[in-house]
Amino acid sequence: MPSSVSPFSLIDVPGGTPLLGHLSAFKHAPLETMSAWWRRHGDALRFRLGPKTLHLFSHPDLAEELFVQQADRFMKVYDPRRPTGLALVLGNGLVTSSGEVWKRHRRIIQPIFHRSRMAAMADRMAQVGEQRIAAWGHCGREPVNIADEMMQLTLEVISQTMFTTSMAQHINQLRHALRVSLKYAFDSLHNPLRLPAWMPTPRNREFRSVMQFMDGLIYGLLAERRRSEAKHDDLLDLLLQARDEETGAGLTDQELRDEALTIFAAGHGTTANALAWTWYLLATHPEAKARFHEEVERVLQGRTPNVDDLQHLPYTRAVFEESLRLYPPVPVLQRKAATKTTVGGLPLPEGALVFVGIYNLHRHPAFWTDPDRFLPERWLNGERPTARYAYLPFGAGPRACVGIHFASVEGPLLLALIGRRYDLQLAQEVVEPEFFVTLRPKGGIRMTLQPRRVPVVSSV
Numbered sequence: 001m002p003s004s005v006s007p008f009s010l011i012d013v014p015g016g017t018p019l020l021g022h023l024s025a026f027k028h029a030p031l032e033t034m035s036a037w038w039r040r041h042g043d044a045l046r047f048r049l050g051p052k053t054l055h056l057f058s059h060p061d062l063a064e065e066l067f068v069q070q071a072d073r074f075m076k077v078y079d080p081r082r083p084t085g086l087a088l089v090l091g092n093g094l095v096t097s098s099g100e101v102w103k104r105h106r107r108i109i110q111p112i113f114h115r116s117r118m119a120a121m122a123d124r125m126a127q128v129g130e131q132r133i134a135a136w137g138h139c140g141r142e143p144v145n146i147a148d149e150m151m152q153l154t155l156e157v158i159s160q161t162m163f164t165t166s167m168a169q170h171i172n173q174l175r176h177a178l179r180v181s182l183k184y185a186f187d188s189l190h191n192p193l194r195l196p197a198w199m200p201t202p203r204n205r206e207f208r209s210v211m212q213f214m215d216g217l218i219y220g221l222l223a224e225r226r227r228s229e230a231k232h233d234d235l236l237d238l239l240l241q242a243r244d245e246e247t248g249a250g251l252t253d254q255e256l257r258d259e260a261l262t263i264f265a266a267g268h269g270t271t272a273n274a275l276a277w278t279w280y281l282l283a284t285h286p287e288a289k290a291r292f293h294e295e296v297e298r299v300l301q302g303r304t305p306n307v308d309d310l311q312h313l314p315y316t317r318a319v320f321e322e323s324l325r326l327y328p329p330v331p332v333l334q335r336k337a338a339t340k341t342t343v344g345g346l347p348l349p350e351g352a353l354v355f356v357g358i359y360n361l362h363r364h365p366a367f368w369t370d371p372d373r374f375l376p377e378r379w380l381n382g383e384r385p386t387a388r389y390a391y392l393p394f395g396a397g398p399r400a401c402v403g404i405h406f407a408s409v410e411g412p413l414l415l416a417l418i419g420r421r422y423d424l425q426l427a428q429e430v431v432e433p434e435f436f437v438t439l440r441p442k443g444g445i446r447m448t449l450q451p452r453r454v455p456v457v458s459s460v
């Protein structure tokens with residue numbers, strides 16, 4: 001519960017200008033700026049972006065209050081009557097909705113992602129992975145952009161698990177449509193000076209055209225599924241069959257469109273970037289890479305991995321967890337106070353906007369030894385950070401990632417599957433993080449794929 005004496009002090013970030021506040025520094029490099037402010041000024045900060053005042057909290061106790069203890073007092077920032085940011089693309093799906101709508105959808109969708117369904121999904125993931133890396137055999141020794149490759153791979157995984165083969169011929173167009181629409185949405189949220197969406201600018205027109213393409217595709221697919229009796233046993237079938245256990249009602253076509261696009265969008269860019277960063281970290285830490293390859297080789301003996309193998313691959317899982325710590329794909333979470341309240345004893349007015357700095361939490365020296373070092377060993381033997389809410393790659397509380405089991409299988413499974421055949425080596429000097437929808441490597445990462453000399457027995 002909120003306490004009256006605060007162990008935190010709220011610091012106003014210095015240096016804002018009267019009209020724009022801190023907008024120019026923030027807009028130029030949001031993540032670096034928030035990280036630098038936190039290191040310089042502390043765990044509870046206040047700053048301004050144009051007319052908006054924001055808070056930046058970077059302490060596990062503040063995160064726990066916001067996401068868990070006071071979860072019902074903090075909502076998402078999107079207003080379904082005036083969509084901005086991601087809501088422009090995803091509508092009122094799980095990521096962007098709040099209140100009763102979100103509660104009902106979460107009740108309906110959560111069972112679809114239950115741990116018990118992961119074995120079947122893992123087989124599809126492995127199948128897609130094998131097909132995709134079979135094409136790498138033709139790459140020769142030329143470096144590839146591994147961030148792009150991981151994006152394509154996870155896009156194919158989510159397409160196959162969600163829509164079976166129905167999307168196969170549209171995948172490149174879909175990837176383009178998502179890239180254009182998410183960039184538009186992300187820019188709209190962080191640029192209060194943008195031109196309104198109704199103006200016929202080239203950018204607005206392009207946005208509308210890719211949205212029409214995605215809507216047409218999904219509504220077409222829904223109509224086809226409702227017409228035919230065929231079973232696909234994929235996420236879309238599960239969404240169509242899902243019923244609210246309290247009321248027995250399913251989702252309308254508009255709701256299904258929003259949720260399908262939400263799961264599709266939320267379910268691949270995050271994992272793709274996590275994998276890209278993991279290959280980068282392994283390539284720059286030869287000892288960890290050798291240990292990873294040794295484990296994969298010993299456990300799989302050349303087989304394609306399945307969900308049961310993961311329990312015998314603790315180092316591979318630790319590598320993935322450590323990569324999510326250093327480069328969390330969602331480096332900042334945002335909430336709005338639904339009522340006047342206090343967090344960590346700090347008063348917040350109704351409507352207050354709060355960022356929780358996940359990236360900062362993950363590197364907080366009070367809760368991690370050697371916070372900036374890549375040390376997968378810290379996750380072995382069930383060890384956990386000293387504060388439970390210091391590690392939040394999947395968020396926390398009722399709004400934590402609904403795809404956490406999916407991602408926790410997909411990440412290590414694809415690492416093992418690729419690591420068993422290839423040794424990935426860095427082919428560029430500098431790799432910089434960039435916060436753009438997710439935390440991605442700016443411009444990608446060029447790597448060479450050296451085939452490994454191990455017996456390969458495909459079981460898929």
Ligand code: HEM
Nearest residue numbers: 094095266267270271329330393394395399401402403407
């Ligand atoms: C490494 C991979 C992933 C990471 C790091 C990640 C991270 C997150 C985080 C931090 C949130 C909470 C957002 C908030 O509190 O504002 C979230 C929510 C969500 N994620 Fe993930 N995610 C990943 C993979 C996935 C996958 C594979 C799916 C689906 C297949 C998925 C679907 C969702 C959905 C639908 C939500 C909204 C949940 C709600 O608000 O009820 N995510 N994710």
